[in-house]
Amino acid sequence: MLLLTIHNFGKKTWLLIVFSILVIMAFGQGKDRESLDPTVTEIWEPVPPKVTPGEGTMPPSDAIILFDGTSLNNWTSENGGKAKWTVGDGAFTVKAGTGGIKTKQKFGDMQLHIEWRSPSEVKGEGQGRGNSGLFLMETYEVQILDSYESRTYSNGQAGSIYKQSIPLANATKPPGEWQTYDVIFMAPVFREDGTLSRPATVTVIHNGIVVQNHTTITGGTEYKGLPVYKAHGKKSIMLQDHGNPVSFRNIWVREL
Amino acid sequence: MLLLTIHNFGKKTWLLIVFSILVIMAFGQGKDRESLDPTVTEIWEPVPPKVTPGEGTMPPSDAIILFDGTSLNNWTSENGGKAKWTVGDGAFTVKAGTGGIKTKQKFGDMQLHIEWRSPSEVKGEGQGRGNSGLFLMETYEVQILDSYESRTYSNGQAGSIYKQSIPLANATKPPGEWQTYDVIFMAPVFREDGTLSRPATVTVIHNGIVVQNHTTITGGTEYKGLPVYKAHGKKSIMLQDHGNPVSFRNIWVREL
Amino acid sequence: MLLLTIHNFGKKTWLLIVFSILVIMAFGQGKDRESLDPTVTEIWEPVPPKVTPGEGTMPPSDAIILFDGTSLNNWTSENGGKAKWTVGDGAFTVKAGTGGIKTKQKFGDMQLHIEWRSPSEVKGEGQGRGNSGLFLMETYEVQILDSYESRTYSNGQAGSIYKQSIPLANATKPPGEWQTYDVIFMAPVFREDGTLSRPATVTVIHNGIVVQNHTTITGGTEYKGLPVYKAHGKKSIMLQDHGNPVSFRNIWVREL
């Protein structure tokens, strides 16, 4: 339009007109990748929130610290009432027969770091040896077990999703050593009528080794029979009392 | 560069220079969405292959037709040898006791259409009534059963991934009516050492109703115990002889 | 326990004791698959709801019918006010310049059936020919276009997720013929702070042919620049006025 109204140009002027048209065409032509404008594929919003990492496996700045080494204030007994496990040496330990403990705060999607230790004095075999469990949302168990040079069913050893998914590796350290689980958990999504619309998924890194890789969870953990989903909202993280004095420390969660 | 060498311009010329610079800036500035070049996000290659649809549920132009209504030439007995089921009226029917039949051709990822009919004369109850099965890769069963106003375990009724996944709905038609399964199946991927790297997934549309929605398959179908994956390559599609005279017709596959 | 207290048995009695122990062992021994109890892997609850299928592509019993062939009562203009498109012959047709129309009811996860027809008189080329669009949640476009023997950018032809995902096949029928889209859509899930926790996925079957297979959607459809997710709840289904008289009929939705 503008160009059409300008008519009495000289030679250099026309050169410029042609040049500017060529430039426009170059930028306006999508098929030649070289000529594309790289800024088109930049996205500036949203700006990811800044998080200050912790050293090593220490909690980052946005983590919710579930155990600070001194008290079970963030936990209750799974049976209600005070958590009765033993606290000492910057860790806490299952007190057999007092029942599991669970966090007062409830969680859904999360990144979870937890450290655990099976007793250095080995007692029992298979499922009877250094057995506890990390129950995500009180329902989906990442098995905790002394699986160091100890055999049990593969879908029940350390790093398994109990009776659902065999771990990719046996990364268990010897009894008495501290071990880490780094968990990325996406909670199941339920419809208003209580049926399942999206199953939970979980990635577990055991002592730095991927043992569950975006595994689809098929329902709540069952000792007997098949897992089934039952609708629920956010729930606690629960640790199991399986009668063995397993210890825990350095537990933190980032909500995803 | 070019601009710098041109110096003795008149007023209109400068106007054009400024105009062309503005145009360049407009196209080169990524942050203002309005000014972006829409051609940048066009992709011209590859060109999707043309496929001519069939009418209704008839096979499209690129389908492999597994039953043309007249012969079992594309099938063998699962026990080896000739497929012994009965062909007639543009369909074939399970001949009890002769064993399942499977396709001569082997498949992996696929879109599959199949039509089936349970006997109009109802005999038996639950799993004993109009029972057959569509075994993808001879291994992963989409249950075929007369579940019309008939109760069995939910993970064993029509449209279930047998003993793995309950269908989202009971879309079964009355006995004696033709029913459709439209299946989108992605085969499991195994590593060279035979372990699983990616589980199979399946979507099943039963009589036009989604009953499995990108369900993750947890292993080969088992009547007893839990499913487990065992490495395999492409395999046949298998139909089960469960002793009931279930009929089939209009079976085609598109490899995905 | 019981057995130990009974001591003065005869021969037949001991036979029975041994028999019952064998039975218990048989059922109690997990490692030999043959001996397993098949009922353990049955799940009886929940019972999938009964849905009566429609004939062919007609709505099943639980579908929400969005167009009954006679009125646009379930639709409004995207600009507010009454939907102004033309109704006739059991279909409705884009009235160019009146804007898109959208459903009064809002949806999230869904199975959607829709039939569309590009004008039998071909006008224009590429994006200018029989162009409309199916906007899921008013945001995520499944392209509607006359792509029959007509070339445009691959990620903009019929069956594409517009400028995001090239269809697996060009299944377009000739202009003037009715075409079907069967869509399985899982809505994106957002966190309370508005960020994305799970992207949307979509499967599209075009005239019976899978053209999108559980495609991950990367954000809202954009004509210019990259897609970005912005939090929203349930939204309408929207049909685009792109200036071409595309017609629609037989539209129904099942909430998933």
Added chain:
Amino acid sequence: MLLLTIHNFGKKTWLLIVFSILVIMAFGQGKDRESLDPTVTEIWEPVPPKVTPGEGTMPPSDAIILFDGTSLNNWTSENGGKAKWTVGDGAFTVKAGTGGIKTKQKFGDMQLHIEWRSPSEVKGEGQGRGNSGLFLMETYEVQILDSYESRTYSNGQAGSIYKQSIPLANATKPPGEWQTYDVIFMAPVFREDGTLSRPATVTVIHNGIVVQNHTTITGGTEYKGLPVYKAHGKKSIMLQDHGNPVSFRNIWVREL
């Protein structure tokens, strides 16, 4: 059958018969979860391979060590020939202008650990500051950039899948500090005809913080225009020479 042939029993015998029948019923009845046999849902094979974890972020026993702190023997220049980057102090550093370097060994699915450090002396802004890149399969870039208190486009900052996916957090440490990426990468799967059947996915943990959570990769990284998939087999890990002296150390891979 057996029971029917035995008739002349005494009282205790009948007690046992009833007892054994009850036991059989208990084990044979699937609907009462309490009575189920827990061994049925045990899976004993396969046995996960034993892997000895490293201390902290040190390589586990099955890792392929790509840099041992002393030489670039496992790397070549991306342009062919010897890798020309500078080795010293147990690390290696980009030598600007010599081009990227890539591993001699080729990889597909993998768990990857890498440590990187942007120069302590800050120069430049945005994309010009401490810029390098981790190219998985030479094709899919996890951005390496000094994003500490430095702003650029969100889909181009540290932890982004470059121009594809914004990181969930900015977990960047100050310039001059060592940083870690822990990556779980599943390679794309292509069909024989070169088209894509399964897109790649990636999880990235930056300094212990999840920044990419099973992100679907939409194609090879492009500076201009949209990503597109092109078929390839296993390929090298490539590190980018973007002109800034970024350093690297402690690089190891576990094939998944």
